[in-house]
Amino acid sequence: MTESTSSPLLIGCAAGFSGDRVDAAGPVVDTLIARGGPAFLIFETLAERTLALAQLRRRVDPQAGFEPLLDDLLRPVLARCLAHNIRIVSNFGAANPLAAARHIQAMAAGMGLPAPRIAVVAGDDLSGPQHEALLREQLGDAMDSIRKVSANAYIGAEAIAAALDAGAQIVVAGRVADPSLTVGPAMSHFGWRADDWDRLARATMAGHLLECGAQVCGGYFADPGYKDVPDLHAVGYPIAEISSDGHCIIGKAAHTGGVVSLAGVKEQLLYEVHDPAAYLTPDVVADISAARLTVLGPDQVALTGVRGHARPASLKVNVCHESGWLAEGEISYAGPRAEARARLAADVLRRRLPDLALRVDLIGVQSVMGDDAGRLLEATPAGDATDVRLRVAATHTDRAQAERLPREVTALYCCGPAGGGGVRTTLTPRLGTLSCLVPRGAVPLRFDMLDHLPEAA
Amino acid sequence: MSESLIAVPLYRAAHGRTGDKGNRSNISVIAWHADLYPLLLAQVTEAVVAQRFANRRPARVQRFELPGLAALNFVLDEVLDGGVNDALNLDTHGKALSFWLLDLPIEIPATLASLLAGPALTGGD
Numbered sequence: 001m002t003e004s005t006s007s008p009l010l011i012g013c014a015a016g017f018s019g020d021r022v023d024a025a026g027p028v029v030d031t032l033i034a035r036g037g038p039a040f041l042i043f044e045t046l047a048e049r050t051l052a053l054a055q056l057r058r059r060v061d062p063q064a065g066f067e068p069l070l071d072d073l074l075r076p077v078l079a080r081c082l083a084h085n086i087r088i089v090s091n092f093g094a095a096n097p098l099a100a101a102r103h104i105q106a107m108a109a110g111m112g113l114p115a116p117r118i119a120v121v122a123g124d125d126l127s128g129p130q131h132e133a134l135l136r137e138q139l140g141d142a143m144d145s146i147r148k149v150s151a152n153a154y155i156g157a158e159a160i161a162a163a164l165d166a167g168a169q170i171v172v173a174g175r176v177a178d179p180s181l182t183v184g185p186a187m188s189h190f191g192w193r194a195d196d197w198d199r200l201a202r203a204t205m206a207g208h209l210l211e212c213g214a215q216v217c218g219g220y221f222a223d224p225g226y227k228d229v230p231d232l233h234a235v236g237y238p239i240a241e242i243s244s245d246g247h248c249i250i251g252k253a254a255h256t257g258g259v260v261s262l263a264g265v266k267e268q269l270l271y272e273v274h275d276p277a278a279y280l281t282p283d284v285v286a287d288i289s290a291a292r293l294t295v296l297g298p299d300q301v302a303l304t305g306v307r308g309h310a311r312p313a314s315l316k317v318n319v320c321h322e323s324g325w326l327a328e329g330e331i332s333y334a335g336p337r338a339e340a341r342a343r344l345a346a347d348v349l350r351r352r353l354p355d356l357a358l359r360v361d362l363i364g365v366q367s368v369m370g371d372d373a374g375r376l377l378e379a380t381p382a383g384d385a386t387d388v389r390l391r392v393a394a395t396h397t398d399r400a401q402a403e404r405l406p407r408e409v410t411a412l413y414c415c416g417p418a419g420g421g422g423v424r425t426t427l428t429p430r431l432g433t434l435s436c437l438v439p440r441g442a443v444p445l446r447f448d449m450l451d452h453l454p455e456a457a
Numbered sequence: 458m459s460e461s462l463i464a465v466p467l468y469r470a471a472h473g474r475t476g477d478k479g480n481r482s483n484i485s486v487i488a489w490h491a492d493l494y495p496l497l498l499a500q501v502t503e504a505v506v507a508q509r510f511a512n513r514r515p516a517r518v519q520r521f522e523l524p525g526l527a528a529l530n531f532v533l534d535e536v537l538d539g540g541v542n543d544a545l546n547l548d549t550h551g552k553a554l555s556f557w558l559l560d561l562p563i564e565i566p567a568t569l570a571s572l573l574a575g576p577a578l579t580g581g582d
Contacts, residue, residue, distance in 0.1 A: 049541065226575050227472060267485060267487065268474070270485035270487075270523070272477065273483060275532075277521075290525055368548035369553065369557055370512070371514075371546075375512040393545040430542065433542050
């Protein structure tokens with residue numbers, strides 16, 4: 001082992017979802033360069049639905065299916081990352097990591113940069129016919145009644161770490177679990193074994209804090225008068241300093257807005273966590289039930305007390321499928337008796353569309369807090385709100401049936417209550433998800449260096 | 458002194474964030490001060506939270522305690538009308554739910570009033 005394997009590792013995160021800000025990476029990279037030492041940049045760009053949408057794009061264009069903003073995310077920082085040995089790890093490969101890798105290769109060439117060593121992680125995509133039997137084993141007859149769009153296993157950090165060990169400067173993956181984007185670099189840098197549960201769990205929670213980008217730096221936190229955040233418009237993205245025991249100090253990019261506070265890090269630590277003693281990932285079962293957070297200085301919060309247990313024997317698989325159509329329509333009412341007119345309009349729609357299960361929102365009175373069945377709205381006495389936007393929504397497997405809703409909302413212009421304006425309607429194809437567990441051994445994982453893969457057909 | 462209680466919304470004593478996975482929501486409730494944590498333990502119970510979200514018909518509400526963080530984590534099963542893919546709600550993730558919970562009325566001893574977040578209490582409390 002070289003000396004560098006015991007020195008702290010910096011991992012910056014420059015995206016927390018597909019569609020995140022493309023100007024986030026610059027200050028993160030500047031800070032990594034200024035602080036020096038071994039460093040990685042990660043982009044987390046996948047959510048439950050993102051992969052299915054990517055798969056749909058790939059159907060139309062075999063060279064598509066990776067993160068649509070890949071170019072905008074990477075181009076501003078690629079040269080500096082390569083020049084300063086900041087390696088890049090991301091799931092922005094989505095449904096087509098190989099095409100993403102080729103795109104990056106072409107981008108680097110176009111920018112006149114030396115060709116980066118790019119690795120492609122494969123194995124998560126179970127949408128092909130050769131995996132049908134495996135999915136059927138778990139999901140049974142449900143597979144017969146769906147039109148499958150995508151099927152992906154949440155894979156862990158091992159292939160990422162192996163690719164880095166092999167010298168990759170950029171690792172392009174698809175559906176790796178979000179925290180694994182951090183665990184992979186840490187495993188490779190420190191030389192941890194894949195059953196070093198405590199260390200893997202600590203790095204997993206570092207990854208968990210990083211994976212939503214600005215959410216640990218004051219994003220998704222501000223509440224004026226209670227939780228004030230400076231310069232929220234310019235909120236910075238996080239950088240974790242991971243030590244050889246796996247624990248981390250969370251900070252953020254220099255010269256940015258936002259704040260890394262005790263309260264904000266606590267919120268993010270528990271974000272999307274169920275049992276704190278068993279946070280399941282493909283790499284480890286992390287236990288934060290005895291976790292502690294300590295403020296070390298401005299924008300510096302340390303996480304300690306994380307333990308780990310043996311990783312689950314199976315991997316989680318999400319199967320996305322076409323599930324009909326979502327129809328939505330909105331119309332506004334204002335002035336005296338606006339709420340009464342909006343409620344009357346809802347009544348008209350219910351009578352015109354008796355066979356659709358309509359959700360009704362009175363935006364300005366009650367909307368997102370309500371339930372689809374309308375129990376809360378029913379229990380809310382009619383008031384006299386003077387600026388109300390009626391929103392209705394319904395689904396149907398048959399497009400023609402779903403289209404009746406936008407037509408009826410539009411008809412409210414001439415046939416509905418007085419003064420309705422601002423109709424907007426949408427009809428969106430829906431995706432459903434089935435989840436199952438498959439044995440680890442059924443999902444062979446690998447990485448390939450792009451140089452060693454055949455050229456595109 | 459300690460018998461004197463004041464009624465405040467939960468957000469004066471705690472903050473939190475909602476997360477979602479499928480049809481399950483988790484809501485953290487984090488004390489602004491460690492001395493307020495026992496009040497959360499006593500008053501923000503599984504039953505109280507289930508009642509707060511009664512219109513969502515939770516199949517189960519579980520509470521996990523994190524004393525080292527002075528925090529509770531609530532897990533509410535089947536409260537998202539199917540979740541991000543299936544719900545008709547504008548907020549399919551249920552991201553707004555934490556603030557619905559944080560408006561819960563609680564009672565705190567007047568002696569702890571100085572630990573509350575937000576503007577100082579007035580009216581001689």
